[in-house]
Amino acid sequence: MAIIVDEKTKVCVQAITGRQGRFHTRQMLDYGTRVVAGTSPGKGGQEVEGVPVYDTVEEAVDKRGATASIIFVPAPFAKDAAFEAIDAKIQVVTIISEHIPVHDAMEIMAFAAQRGVTVVGPNTFGVISPGKCKIGIMPNRIYIPGPVGIAARSGTLSYEIAYQLSSAGLGQSTVVGLGGDRVVGLDFVDCLRMLERDPETKAVVLVGEIGGSAEEEAAEFIKGMTKPVVAYVAGKSAPPGKRMGHAGAIIERGRGTFAGKIDALKQGDAAVAELPSELPALVKQALERV
Amino acid sequence: MAIIVDEKTKVCVQAITGRQGRFHTRQMLDYGTRVVAGTSPGKGGQEVEGVPVYDTVEEAVDKRGATASIIFVPAPFAKDAAFEAIDAKIQVVTIISEHIPVHDAMEIMAFAAQRGVTVVGPNTFGVISPGKCKIGIMPNRIYIPGPVGIAARSGTLSYEIAYQLSSAGLGQSTVVGLGGDRVVGLDFVDCLRMLERDPETKAVVLVGEIGGSAEEEAAEFIKGMTKPVVAYVAGKSAPPGKRMGHAGAIIERGRGTFAGKIDALKQGDAAVAELPSELPALVKQALERV
């Protein structure tokens, strides 16, 4: 088991002939991901890293049975690419592309909801079920299989945390990058719901940050969960009203403050780490209590 | 039983304060339809024929539990009205309005399909389950309850036929006006599917016309039905390429001809009447065979 992706997932890489697409196709293949096809309009018939290239996702699905896709398409074309994947009956669409207009993101999510498709991202590092399938741009070597599910808003910070957990012998069932934008396909609650149901997952790590209200909603959901949740939230020192890189990290109108999120999570019975380095010990404690 | 509407249906009249809305509210009340509310923006708080008027359908649903609506709103505003009804969780939306732009009709149908709402029309006379509920503008006195379901593209022609059936003692379970426009909510196949499942319906009359391919699709469906179907198709004498009043009645590109429809229906095991006056006898024969 695991959530979202596993050893059966067959991946299509959208924009496989680009620099990023090519590089990460190699990386995913090295990881053992079943990359079955790639797309690049006008370049159908070529091969990239031994993977056949098609003009359209529809063709990739028809001919190679792709069930998931990863999008490296530049932001202005990302909406088209996401709609293409959803329309071609891809079940999990991972959008790596950054700087997608938020109105495009809203449209992508509306279409995905209509079709019952899972969207990871945009502006995500992807999703990985260690040892089974990696769809994303995360380093290959920091994850090990195990009982900890991770849902994270930030990419690099979650690598850091996964690496520390792995170093402490705490493997992961699935690690999901929600994406750093204001409008993304999966939120914490979606991930927690899936992880709660996943037999392989015994504990959950939530990596949040200031801005928005995803952590507060997660805190509500955690109250009804049987599995322990350990949380870390970045942004304690951020001054109010300043943009810290993500649209999602704007503190505005009093919502989404660090203190508010921490309070909510504690009330929701999550263990809260003050430093990333405290997470392994807290996760260990949580697993011992299970 | 019956299909689409019955004695439990609670109706909201959209544009109840207009001439048409007011007149047909009276007619429907006289018929025994449960008209529970009407809407007219800016006129909330008034009453029409004893029916309370609200500003919005949402309010009519909240306060009066409307489950169906009938729209008399002029064409330029009909899309807004239909979306309002669908969005307010009305389950059956009957659009009487004529001359709705076909692009608006396509949008209405797309939204209704998303929400699982039944749309009757536009440009329809409505739907009636005799003795139970009438939502429409058809005369009150031509229908009697009974075992014959009717699905018709044309309004007045179906009155003619219902009247002849009633005069011959052949009552109706439900009579549905699909609407005369090229894009309408229900087609023959939708109606046949519902009538086939309806225990009260023992035979079906299909009133078609030239243009489009709804009759041909119906013919295919009839092959799998257990109940007998009797059909009449208008337009035998129409010269090709001439518009005969409905967008739906354009004969173009060789599709939708009279001969093609009659052939298809006969192959689909429907009994075909050459004159409206032949229908009662054919329906009687069909009922005797059941």
Added chain:
Amino acid sequence: MKLYEYMAKELFGKAGIPVPAGRLAFTAQEAADACAELGPVAIKAQVLAGGRGKAGGIKFADTPPEAAAAAADLLGMAIRDLAVDRLLCEQKLSIERELYVGIAVDGTTRRPVLIASVQGGVNIEEVPEKSIVRRRIGVTWGLFGYAAREVVRRMGLDEPAAGKVVDILLRLYRVFRQYDAELVEINPLVILTGGEVIAADGRCNVDDDALWRQRDLPQTTEGTELERKVKSLGLSYVELDGDIAVMANGAGITMATLDIIQRYGGRPANFLDAGGGAGVEPMTRALEVLIATKPRAVLVNIFGGITRCDDVANAIVQARRTVKTDVPMVVRLSGTNEDEGIEILARDGLTAYRSMEEAAARVVALAGEAN
């Protein structure tokens, strides 16, 4: 409302679809001037009907005198009974390949459908099914690049033409939506010897019901003068070639009425659908128009729903008074206020029928007697 080719192409051009350089000409001299400006030209009759090519409505000219001569010929023609009063003179194209692309409203799926073929230039109906690519378009989201690419892939086009056709399809869909079109069509869409892809013809039929919000479009008028006159009353009217004038209420019942007249051996002179909810005033005017066409007989067939039979009876009485006609008139009234209607007519000396078939049989007999 159908647009002329040159109007459709203007919309296409504005939307960024490549179209040939061209000039509109109403006279032979203007055609010669266009040729002088553009070089060798195709001169194309502008009519609101298809089949122009087969009817000889396109000629070519290399020089202004040739252009004048060709234009003079064309301006004397009629295509499908439509007199040619204007010509489109376009730079001659060096065509390598002819494609077909079109977008129409599909009643069956309740959404737009894109139709494309690498066999353009002929009637799309004559192209074998296997050479036609169809793709439904979700009206919610519109036509995306990927869907257009999939269509072009299925057509079997290669780059660089493929990418150009994708771009044209996206723009064509925008035209379709922006102008409330029922149909937009480019046939042929041509690939030139130089590789350019260009709309050699263009068609755009706009939804009549949306004209109120398409005020910027040029207007065209279709149909005979009489048809337009009745249409201006808000009624549906089509001229036919028989001698029994017909008015009924509702398209279906009007068609059925014509069918029955024909079955009894009569020949309908027209289709006039007064509509489900027509008022007395336009019905009176329409009846006056019908009578003025001097038919051998008139049949009014009304089943009263919204339309009330007494209103119809009053309209008939009033029209007969205005026109002072002795054309035989048969009336059938049934439904709402049927008795009142019949009584009104009786007072005016007209016997109304309650059965449409009896009424039809009667009017055919009267038209025969009138021979």
Added chain:
Amino acid sequence: MKLYEYMAKELFGKAGIPVPAGRLAFTAQEAADACAELGPVAIKAQVLAGGRGKAGGIKFADTPPEAAAAAADLLGMAIRDLAVDRLLCEQKLSIERELYVGIAVDGTTRRPVLIASVQGGVNIEEVPEKSIVRRRIGVTWGLFGYAAREVVRRMGLDEPAAGKVVDILLRLYRVFRQYDAELVEINPLVILTGGEVIAADGRCNVDDDALWRQRDLPQTTEGTELERKVKSLGLSYVELDGDIAVMANGAGITMATLDIIQRYGGRPANFLDAGGGAGVEPMTRALEVLIATKPRAVLVNIFGGITRCDDVANAIVQARRTVKTDVPMVVRLSGTNEDEGIEILARDGLTAYRSMEEAAARVVALAGEAN
């Protein structure tokens, strides 16, 4: 990108939303001229920040001399550290009632949300929840008249104002969509004593990520010169008031880095997120900028994912060569090509850490030593 009030109002006005007659003034004389033309005016400081009213950024003038004086005062002000360099002079309004309306992107529901209240003119956060009407808008279909009518009904407005506010809401949503706005807001939307409804203020924040397709919009610049310089390299940068310069890769890890520095008693001088996939070149430039701000110490914290540690190491080495600095620098490298990166730094005499907390502790200590 935030737009100035006068820019937002221009967009609103174009969309058919009533706005007061107004003139932009950069000098006291221009303000006097505006008053001469418009009569009694409100003179409003134009700054890309809220809270202007409370900060004294709005003055009233009945005569040109009064206007000149008021303008002179305002042009000397700073609001939230932003110097006032332009004023909007608007015809004074006779206000009966102040409403609030706004549309924003709601991350939680992934769609636009309309927010409205009959208690306008103040910070919407201070309005009690029961006086706020919220309605989600399906991005697929947009805002319909009926939804706007339902909002206005819930606000408790009566005709004729109700219908006018409905119309304004529909137009405001069009502005929101057309210009890729993250937020559009009219606060207050006022009902005048004459019954007219008019946008007395206006705000429009446009999505930076959509500016490539919003070429027709006026440009505004926000942030300090330094912030703009780093932003122009494609990196995220925010100036803070501490003394330890920080560069990390990824917003989350950068925030975490600041948090840890603060926890160890240090004060970060900035937030610089080099992003997941930043190249060597912009990172080098950014480091140069950081060093040039003369911090007490620099911390570079990189966890290599897409970013490769050897690239980062090369950027550091190159930046140090260009700037020739002796500011203490602490580097933490972990992840992709970590060993290669550490080796490259070692050759340049820099010891890299593998733990971010050790690195943070070290940089705080170094910044302290530098005192």
